[in-house]
Amino acid sequence: RNARLRWPDVEFEIRNVAVQGTSAVRGVTGALEELDADPRVDVIIIARGGGAFEDLLPFSDESLIRAVAAAQTPVVSAIGHENDQPLLDHVADLRASTPTDAGKRVVPDLVEERANVARARVVLDRAVIQFLDREQAALDSIRSRPVLDQPEGMILVREEDVDRLRERSLRTVLHRSEREQETIRQMKHRVRALSPQETLSRGYAVVMTQDGGVVKDSAQVKVQDTLAIRLALGEVTAAVTQTSQRQPGDSAT
Secondary structure, three states: OHHHHHOOOOOOOOOOOOOOOOOHHHHHHHHHHHHHOOOOOOOEEEEOOOOOOHHHHHHHOHHHHHHHHHOOOOEEEEOOOOOOOOOHHHHOOEEOOOHHHHHHHHOOOHHHHHHHHHHHHHHHHHHHHHHHHHHHHHHHHHHOOHHHHOHHHHHHHHHHHHHHHHHHHHHHHHHHHHHHHHHHHHHHHHHHHHOHHHHHHOOOOEEEOOOOOEOOOHHHOOOOOEEEEEOOOOEEEEEOOOOOOOOOOOOOO
């Protein structure tokens, strides 16, 4: 009754045997072995409601003591005595002062268990809330970083870099182009200065025979030959009326 008050769904498998006299050892040992072999049994309580010292002698019997020591199921000794302690108390897994005390110690209290569950739930809820708060704080910290809070900022910075590099490239190209154009102008001037046309522009002329040969020596022509004279602008035709020889170094006349 006391056990069911603590836990209404508790189940008992009771073996009524003699707990004193010559048959007590055999009866208790047989019940112990039978319950120990039942997989449904969680704990075995060997109980007696007290008695005289002589009445408790079966619970110090060697064969019973060895059977309790060999049992695979936990055994509770609840002989119900105060002054005398049979050897069973020293071999059992737990000693209870009375059978009622044994029932209380092996059967959980439903009210207490519900209170434990409620406390565990509070602790679990608090742990979950703290975990969520911590993770939310970490997420907020990540989201507050400039790269996530203002993702366009990185693009704007790169855009400024691109504009700056583009302007630098344009200035470099323009400068290089102007420098190359100046180089081309200088080369044009040099080429023009060395060209036959520039020589003709300074007043010189090119004298050629009828077959297109350039006259370099007066010995190449004779009187009455027709010569073509190329000027800076146009050509003239002339007839040779006189020839003369001039040595290198003589001044022209």
